[in-house]
Amino acid sequence: MSAKKRPATTATRTPTVTRAPFDLPEFLAANAAVVNAALGCYLPRATTKPATIHKAMRYSLFAGGKRLRPALCFAAAAACGGTAAAALPLACAVECIHTYSLIHDDLPAMDNDDYRRGKLTNHKVFGEGIAILAGDALLTQAFAIAAHAEGTPRYSPRDLIFEIAEASGSLQLIAGQVADLEGEGKKISAAQLKYIHERKTSALLCCSARLGGMSANCTPTQLAALTDFGYHVGLAFQVIDDILDVTQTSEQLGKTAGKDITAQKATYPRIVGLEKSRKIAKELTAKAFAALKPFGGRAAALEALAHHLLERDK
Amino acid sequence: MSAKKRPATTATRTPTVTRAPFDLPEFLAANAAVVNAALGCYLPRATTKPATIHKAMRYSLFAGGKRLRPALCFAAAAACGGTAAAALPLACAVECIHTYSLIHDDLPAMDNDDYRRGKLTNHKVFGEGIAILAGDALLTQAFAIAAHAEGTPRYSPRDLIFEIAEASGSLQLIAGQVADLEGEGKKISAAQLKYIHERKTSALLCCSARLGGMSANCTPTQLAALTDFGYHVGLAFQVIDDILDVTQTSEQLGKTAGKDITAQKATYPRIVGLEKSRKIAKELTAKAFAALKPFGGRAAALEALAHHLLERDK
Numbered sequence: 065m066s067a068k069k070r071p072a073t074t075a076t077r078t079p080t081v082t083r084a085p086f087d088l089p090e091f092l093a094a095n096a097a098v099v100n101a102a103l104g105c106y107l108p109r110a111t112t113k114p115a116t117i118h119k120a121m122r123y124s125l126f127a128g129g130k131r132l133r134p135a136l137c138f139a140a141a142a143a144c145g146g147t148a149a150a151a152l153p154l155a156c157a158v159e160c161i162h163t164y165s166l167i168h169d170d171l172p173a174m175d176n177d178d179y180r181r182g183k184l185t186n187h188k189v190f191g192e193g194i195a196i197l198a199g200d201a202l203l204t205q206a207f208a209i210a211a212h213a214e215g216t217p218r219y220s221p222r223d224l225i226f227e228i229a230e231a232s233g234s235l236q237l238i239a240g241q242v243a244d245l246e247g248e249g250k251k252i253s254a255a256q257l258k259y260i261h262e263r264k265t266s267a268l269l270c271c272s273a274r275l276g277g278m279s280a281n282c283t284p285t286q287l288a289a290l291t292d293f294g295y296h297v298g299l300a301f302q303v304i305d306d307i308l309d310v311t312q313t314s315e316q317l318g319k320t321a322g323k324d325i326t327a328q329k330a331t332y333p334r335i336v337g338l339e340k341s342r343k344i345a346k347e348l349t350a351k352a353f354a355a356l357k358p359f360g361g362r363a364a365a366l367e368a369l370a371h372h373l374l375e376r377d378k
Numbered sequence: 379m380s381a382k383k384r385p386a387t388t389a390t391r392t393p394t395v396t397r398a399p400f401d402l403p404e405f406l407a408a409n410a411a412v413v414n415a416a417l418g419c420y421l422p423r424a425t426t427k428p429a430t431i432h433k434a435m436r437y438s439l440f441a442g443g444k445r446l447r448p449a450l451c452f453a454a455a456a457a458c459g460g461t462a463a464a465a466l467p468l469a470c471a472v473e474c475i476h477t478y479s480l481i482h483d484d485l486p487a488m489d490n491d492d493y494r495r496g497k498l499t500n501h502k503v504f505g506e507g508i509a510i511l512a513g514d515a516l517l518t519q520a521f522a523i524a525a526h527a528e529g530t531p532r533y534s535p536r537d538l539i540f541e542i543a544e545a546s547g548s549l550q551l552i553a554g555q556v557a558d559l560e561g562e563g564k565k566i567s568a569a570q571l572k573y574i575h576e577r578k579t580s581a582l583l584c585c586s587a588r589l590g591g592m593s594a595n596c597t598p599t600q601l602a603a604l605t606d607f608g609y610h611v612g613l614a615f616q617v618i619d620d621i622l623d624v625t626q627t628s629e630q631l632g633k634t635a636g637k638d639i640t641a642q643k644a645t646y647p648r649i650v651g652l653e654k655s656r657k658i659a660k661e662l663t664a665k666a667f668a669a670l671k672p673f674g675g676r677a678a679a680l681e682a683l684a685h686h687l688l689e690r691d692k
Contacts, residue, residue: 108548114556117548168514173506192487193559196510200482200517201548207521208543211536221536222525229522234422234431234515242428245507 088368095138095155096131098148102156106209120190120198121205125163127181132373133158136269136297137276139365140290143356146280150214154224154275157210161232162268164202167195169241203232216281224278231271240264244329252330258299260330265305266298273297273366285358292355293366300348301373306331307341308376349374402682409452409469410445412462416470420523434504434512435519439477441495446687447472450583450611451590453679454604457670460594464528468538468589471524475546476582478516481509483555517546530595538592545585554578558643566644572613574644579619580612587611587680599672606669607680614662615687620645621655622690663688 103125110119134155141151170177170185171192177185187195210228215221231237240263247256273294277287310333332341352370356363417439424433448469455465484491484499485506491499501509524542529535545551554577561570587608591601624647646655666684670677 112549114553114560116560117552117556121548164514168510171507171510173510193485194556196482196485196487197548197552197556197559200478200513201552203514203517204543204547204552207539208547211539211543221534221539225521225525225535225539229518229525233518233522234435234511235426238431238511238515238518239428242431242508242511245511246428246430 454590
């Protein structure tokens with residue numbers, strides 16, 4: 065029985081612990097609304113000169129992304145007793161980084177994708193030149209937004225900038241895309257695929273969780289737990305993405321299904337098979353849950369998110 | 379007579395003021411050496427995995443750039459009584475931003491240039507995908523490097539990040555490239571050309587001077603003077619670039635000469651003629667010199683740099 069529905073007469077001075085199930089859809093919707101409003105304010109208007117670039121930036125940023133990275137950031141902040149307000153600039157910065165990486169990944173010189181989130185990709189609408197610049201501008205904007213974060217006694221504003229730059233730099237996010245690009249059409253090992261997924265997907269998800277904790281002035285122990293959690297959720301997330309690419313239709317995904325097969329891309333199902341891929345995803349999620357132990361009951365949002373990421377069908 | 383050569387016997391307790399002419403080549407060489415050494419440390423080694431991206435980043439970053447933006451940063455710091463050590467991370471960050479912008483500008487979807495600084499452009503050596511990512515990585519690295527700057531009583535580390543993000547974002551550096559891209563093959567006015575040059579060239583040069591001042595905890599008056607100086611030097615610099623493109627050979631320039639004409643690009647000589655372009659460059663430089671008045675004798679390096687930028691032949 066949820067706390068909301070419990071009749072007033074049952075209230076005592078030592079109430080029974082009846083934890084309400086965490087309302088993830090409500091959490092995601094509320095946070096997405098906050099993030100969208102803030103991003104709308106941080107970015108120049110679509111009519112600001114030169115209008116093309118601001119239209120292109122907003123086109124991809126407001127293309128219906130699920131705002132999972134900001135949600136992870138807020139959930140981690142909550143787990144460490146922090147507020148959404150303190151985490152907000154960091155959540156927005158990470159979403160800008162994510163969007164820029166998608167725009168550039170979709171380019172003809174990279175994955176050459178025509179659709180993303182059910183809409184034409186940035187370069188299909190605005191042309192390659194503007195798409196490259198829109199990605200550049202979102203990446204630049206990400207750091208301007210992150211610089212709005214105040215910092216805490218344990219983590220200075222500079223630490224927060226380092227954190228974002230490291231996760232999205234040439235040793236992490238970009239390294240993943242480079243290895244992915246170089247691996248296309250080649251036979252790669254499961255270890256190499258893990259290297260790609262760790263960097264291309266896990267790094268920024270892990271960074272999102274860490275930034276949330278840092279905005280709440282988390283302890284070193286909490287930061288280590290969030291790192292462990294983010295790393296495993298991130299890897300699981302990507303394995304599931306690979307699985308969905310072979311099991312779902314383009315309509316269900318909102319992007320071209322089977323694209324990875326057509327591009328001769330290395331994926332978990334292709335290298336270890338579909339069933340083993342599902343098993344790996346479940347194991348990774350179990351490790352993610354185990355990482356949450358130090359937070360006790362305060363990690364409800366993080367737990368719910370991990371379940372959501374494993375059970376999603378698009 | 380320089381202070382160094384003056385015989386010991388002429389020394390008195392109130393020495394005559396005999397200012398040595400400022401040795402700009404020495405200043406440029408010394409600062410370039412410091413910047414190159416620091417950039418070499420800040421960036422991952424060329425052998426760090428994935429090696430391709432680090433080779434590509436270093437290829438363009440160490441392609442013989444003149445390090446004018448770092449020089450401007452150091453000169454501005456000196457004019458405000460600061461040190462090169464405090465300005466160093468900012469000087470390196472600006473050079474990374476400049477190099478990333480060149481790599482992306484040279485891409486086939488942009489200016490489609492095969493040569494830069496006498497060497498093949500990044501995408502001609504590493505391919506388009508890696509060139510895009512090398513630019514992204516340098517842009518990201520720029521903020522990581524800038525976050526090493528300590529800040530001063532008047533300017534926090536966050537102010538320095540904002541400064542760089544603003545100058546290189548969608549309202550300045552990127553706006554210039556967008557307008558340039560959209561203006562190709564079209565008849566544009568002198569005012570529109572000025573808009574492009576202000577953003578594509580002047581913004582980052584102005585930012586370099588401002589950052590140097592900020593690293594020295596400059597006063598608001600000094601910052602305004604540096605802004606005025608950087609803006610006018612930056613515009614003059616670009617007008618001269620336009621002039622050199624029509625008056626010099628490819629060999630002299632180290633890049634494809636006459637490229638602007640071939641690409642039907644709007645340039646000062648094309649819109650207002652060669653003689654008027656030269657006159658404009660001189661007027662802009664005069665305004666830059668006028669801006670240096672508040673610094674008195676301490677602006678020797680800035681003055682020498684301005685002369686150098688107007689008198690260069692490549």
